[in-house]
Amino acid sequence: MSDVEKFEVLFLPSGHKGRFAAGTHLLDAARELGVGIESICGGTGACAKCKCQVLDGTFDDEGHELSMGHMVTAATRHGMRSRESHVTAASEHEQRLARKHHFKNSERLSCQARVLGDAVVFIPEEARVREAIVRKAAGKPVAVRDLVTRKYFVTVPAPTLEDHRGDWERLRDALKAEHDVEADIDFMALKQLSDMAKPQRAKVMQLTATVWRQDPQCKGEVVRIENGDTSGTLLGLAVDLGTTTMASYLCDMHTGETIATESVMNPQIKIGGDDVMNRIAASDNPEKLHRMQKAVTGALSELADRVTQSVGYTAADISEIVLVANTCMHHIFLGLDPDSLGKSPFNPRIAHSVNIKSRDLHLAHVLPSINVHLLANQAGFVGADNTAVAIALEPYNSDELVAIVDIGTNGEILVGNRDRIYSTSCPTGPALEGASIKYGVRAARGAIEKVRIEPKTFDVRFKVIGKEAWNTRLEPSDIGAIGLCGSAIIDTVGELYKAGILAANGKFNMEIETPRLRRGEDGDAEFVIAWAAETAIGRDITMTIDDVRNVQLAKAAVYSGIQVLLDKLGRDKPERVILAGAFGSHLDLRRSLMLGLFHDVGFEHMHSVGNAAGDGARMALMNRAKREEAEHIARRIHYVELTNEPGFVPHFVDATLLPHKKHAFPSLARYGIDPAPPPAETRKRRRDRAAA
Amino acid sequence: MDQNDIAEIAELIADLDDEAIELVQECLDAGLDPVSVLKDGVVKGLEKIGQLFEAKEYFLAELMVGGELAENCIKIINPHLPKSGEGDRQGCVVIGAVAGDLHDIGYGLVAKQLELAGFEVHQLGVNVDAMDFINAAKDKNANIIGLSAFLVTTIPNCRDVVNYVRDMGLQDRFKVIMGGAETNQEKSDMMGADGWAPNAMEAVTLCKNIMAAHFGR
Numbered sequence: 001m002s003d004v005e006k007f008e009v010l011f012l013p014s015g016h017k018g019r020f021a022a023g024t025h026l027l028d029a030a031r032e033l034g035v036g037i038e039s040i041c042g043g044t045g046a047c048a049k050c051k052c053q054v055l056d057g058t059f060d061d062e063g064h065e066l067s068m069g070h071m072v073t074a075a076t077r078h079g080m081r082s083r084e085s086h087v088t089a090a091s092e093h094e095q096r097l098a099r100k101h102h103f104k105n106s107e108r109l110s111c112q113a114r115v116l117g118d119a120v121v122f123i124p125e126e127a128r129v130r131e132a133i134v135r136k137a138a139g140k141p142v143a144v145r146d147l148v149t150r151k152y153f154v155t156v157p158a159p160t161l162e163d164h165r166g167d168w169e170r171l172r173d174a175l176k177a178e179h180d181v182e183a184d185i186d187f188m189a190l191k192q193l194s195d196m197a198k199p200q201r202a203k204v205m206q207l208t209a210t211v212w213r214q215d216p217q218c219k220g221e222v223v224r225i226e227n228g229d230t231s232g233t234l235l236g237l238a239v240d241l242g243t244t245t246m247a248s249y250l251c252d253m254h255t256g257e258t259i260a261t262e263s264v265m266n267p268q269i270k271i272g273g274d275d276v277m278n279r280i281a282a283s284d285n286p287e288k289l290h291r292m293q294k295a296v297t298g299a300l301s302e303l304a305d306r307v308t309q310s311v312g313y314t315a316a317d318i319s320e321i322v323l324v325a326n327t328c329m330h331h332i333f334l335g336l337d338p339d340s341l342g343k344s345p346f347n348p349r350i351a352h353s354v355n356i357k358s359r360d361l362h363l364a365h366v367l368p369s370i371n372v373h374l375l376a377n378q379a380g381f382v383g384a385d386n387t388a389v390a391i392a393l394e395p396y397n398s399d400e401l402v403a404i405v406d407i408g409t410n411g412e413i414l415v416g417n418r419d420r421i422y423s424t425s426c427p428t429g430p431a432l433e434g435a436s437i438k439y440g441v442r443a444a445r446g447a448i449e450k451v452r453i454e455p456k457t458f459d460v461r462f463k464v465i466g467k468e469a470w471n472t473r474l475e476p477s478d479i480g481a482i483g484l485c486g487s488a489i490i491d492t493v494g495e496l497y498k499a500g501i502l503a504a505n506g507k508f509n510m511e512i513e514t515p516r517l518r519r520g521e522d523g524d525a526e527f528v529i530a531w532a533a534e535t536a537i538g539r540d541i542t543m544t545i546d547d548v549r550n551v552q553l554a555k556a557a558v559y560s561g562i563q564v565l566l567d568k569l570g571r572d573k574p575e576r577v578i579l580a581g582a583f584g585s586h587l588d589l590r591r592s593l594m595l596g597l598f599h600d601v602g603f604e605h606m607h608s609v610g611n612a613a614g615d616g617a618r619m620a621l622m623n624r625a626k627r628e629e630a631e632h633i634a635r636r637i638h639y640v641e642l643t644n645e646p647g648f649v650p651h652f653v654d655a656t657l658l659p660h661k662k663h664a665f666p667s668l669a670r671y672g673i674d675p676a677p678p679p680a681e682t683r684k685r686r687r688d689r690a691a692a
Numbered sequence: 693m694d695q696n697d698i699a700e701i702a703e704l705i706a707d708l709d710d711e712a713i714e715l716v717q718e719c720l721d722a723g724l725d726p727v728s729v730l731k732d733g734v735v736k737g738l739e740k741i742g743q744l745f746e747a748k749e750y751f752l753a754e755l756m757v758g759g760e761l762a763e764n765c766i767k768i769i770n771p772h773l774p775k776s777g778e779g780d781r782q783g784c785v786v787i788g789a790v791a792g793d794l795h796d797i798g799y800g801l802v803a804k805q806l807e808l809a810g811f812e813v814h815q816l817g818v819n820v821d822a823m824d825f826i827n828a829a830k831d832k833n834a835n836i837i838g839l840s841a842f843l844v845t846t847i848p849n850c851r852d853v854v855n856y857v858r859d860m861g862l863q864d865r866f867k868v869i870m871g872g873a874e875t876n877q878e879k880s881d882m883m884g885a886d887g888w889a890p891n892a893m894e895a896v897t898l899c900k901n902i903m904a905a906h907f908g909r
Contacts, residue, residue, distance in 0.1 A: 092877060505751060
């Protein structure tokens with residue numbers, strides 16, 4: 001069947017158009033054309049975000065519907081006849097989702113509907129991808145102690161009939177004589193040397209050699225030769241490759257400062273879906289694995305180009321790259337099949353650090369000879385990015401028992417002190433990032449990011465990204481809310497609990513009288529955060545009982561993950577809680593505590609530290625000792641597989657309650673929340689049977 | 693003591709009130725029919741918990757506590773039940789998490805609910821090889837094989853079990869059902885399973901329906 005019939009698909013409002021084989025999913029068609037449709041689950045038909053509408057009618061090239069008058073003119077030859085029936089009918093699964101998410105009659109999931117004929121497809125406001133706010137800002141300058149890659153300015157004597165050593169040998173000997181540096185030379189640098197030596201034949205040469213020296217005990221390697229003295233400029237690139245976002249930090253390796261940053265979305269999403277498990281599943285197909293590797297190395301090349309250009313350099317000025325990633329992203333970046341990470345016993349292909357030449361990764365723009373250093377992984381689910389967090393925050397030098405929580409689609413947890421450290425990965429699921437939440441969205445313009453609920457009146461104040469003022473100070477029509485991003489989801493559950501609207505078991509208290517608390521069309525309880533008039537989507541933005549349940553599961557995963565590690569250490573509570581990660585740094589710590597995301601260690605002992613993984617990567621870029629520390633600590637941290645721990649299930653169930661079934665939260669007393677754990681759920685209400 | 697007290701047991705269990713245990717004991721001491729104490733008291737209470745779960749009034753913690761409470765009640769009733777209870781058995785289920793999968797919360801809940809609903813349930817644990825499901829099903833003379841897969845990466849392993857059942861010509865003897873957070877009806881159909889349920893409560897209904905449709909119960 002080589003002649004698969006092809007049909008025209010036109011996306012509105014963007015106007016992108018292309019021809020696609022029958023059976024192509026609309027979402028794939030959109031991606032091929034570069035039309036952004038929101039999809040959090042990666043097209044698996046789980047998140048119900050990729051809504052679209054297949055229009056009925058005849059349309060011109062720009063998607064204007066043609067009137068009957070037009071139709072009879074010659075122009076109708078170019079008219080596109082679109083019918084709802086030109087895509088496959090909704091499966092039972094899709095219909096169920098559509099009911100649950102209150103789709104309008106003709107709305108479809110673009111990841112489910114397949115092309116059967118010409119179709120004009122309208123993407124509604126809430127399903128359009130907006131430019132995500134990439135929240136991976138750089139931190140403070142890093143202290144530079146012992147650089148792995150350095151530049152040396154050398155004067156290479158002219159060759160004579162008496163001294164007929166080769167150009168390289170004269171350079172090598174000069175490096176040794178002037179700087180006491182022993183080195184070999186990379187082939188590409190040798191080519192550079194030969195290109196420079198030719199016009200300066202038989203003259204004294206003044207050159208700058210960039211030397212990468214992995215091991216101070218061993219010889220270094222010259223990776224770049226430049227004319228003249230360029231030793232004042234020494235640039236390195238630190239990269240934090242996340243499942244969703246890839247951030248780069250261009251560093252001046254003399255001062256430790258970050259001179260520019262650039263981020264992109266991880267392009268693998270389009271090929272392998274949005275979470276780690278889907279990427280692993282996609283890697284089963286070698287062709288997809290190859291495409292995902294190419295996509296991410298290509299994106300790194302582009303980032304290197306952009307970030308250097310932005311401050312007047314070129315990517316060829318980068319002398320070394322340090323990259324941190326979770327184990328799956330690490331493996332795909334190297335083109336290693338991550339298959340083993342997806343199944344018990346979840347072992348990685350390699351745990352130790354990796355040094356690899358840029359040319360072996362086919363990186364463009366940067367020199368082929370430079371080194372790319374990947375920090376050590378700890379285990380299948382705790383990768384180099386967490387090792388970077390560890391070297392940035394150094395829990396292994398702490399007397400206090402610290403719990404470090406890095407929340408993403410998977411939460412990574414470190415608990416310990418100088419004596420012993422445990423790590424684990426907990427399945428938070430995508431709820432805290434907005435997926436599996438009815439009105440959940442990514443952090444983008446228009447997303448509600450903060451929510452406050454008045455305990456007496458149940459009035460709601462909220463703030464959307466892109467507006468300075470809270471909603472109460474804006475005209476409703478000027479607010480344009482599109483949904484709830486992660487920080488707002490946490491805020492809402494915390495505030496609902498504080499206001500008594502949610503009981504400890506996560507149930508809405510329907511006796512409270514406010515128009516915001518109601519039953520939705522499906523009869524499920526929900527609370528209105530933004531009225532339709534305050535939104536850009538034309539319907540009330542609510543938090544439903546199902547959303548609350550999903551948040552309960554996510555927060556219980558984090559809390560019980562910490563608890564299992566505490567059990568290992570024989571301790572009840574950490575002494576300090578640190579939220580790391582881009583997401584964590586935008587969470588409101590008080591609201592996070594209200595819903596019981598972690599243990600109550602007192603507000604003064606809770607911090608968020610921003611992107612510690614990026615900090616660790618920058619430290620490793622500019623300090624040999626930090627790389628050694630990473631290698632060492634990655635082997636010393638004891639990884640615990642939660643699902644293999646008998647204590648996990650009971651801890652998990654206890655932690656589904658707000659804030660917790662058994663643990664006290666004294667810090668919440670000031671918010672009018674009973675600090676004692678809720679009484680056992682048995683209600684002694686046995687009736688007087690004697691009367692019966 | 694009378695039928696009202698038995699109804700009260702159901703109420704207490706639905707309210708997660710452990711006085712249910714004492715009341716069960718009192719009813720038995722008073723000579724009430726133990727089968728009725730079980731069916732109209734404890735099982736009825738569990739059904740109410742199920743309804744509250746469906747209505748989203750109860751969540752995991754309540755399900756867990758209610759299950760434990762009912763179990764404690766059943767322990768007291770069991771010695772009083774007539775021995776030839778075979779006819780009352782709903783059916784036999786072997787259940788576990790498929791190869792590569794270590795998640796035991798989900799299928800543990802399903803096993804508990806099935807047991808409470810009167811099924812004979814054999815838990816096979818996590819990371820169970822396809823052939824071990826078949827062997828256990830033969831060994832226990834099961835009707836239903838329950839597969840739990842929580843990861844997109846382990847869902848494909850369900851197909852191995854289905855294939856073994858078919859290749860060995862056992863499809864009339866064993867029906868294969870599956871579930872887990874990342875599964876849905878479509879994926880279940882893709883794996884060739886005979887049934888799928890989204891949660892523990894519906895898994896009970898699913899098993900009852902299978903027993904009625906294929907095994908004449």
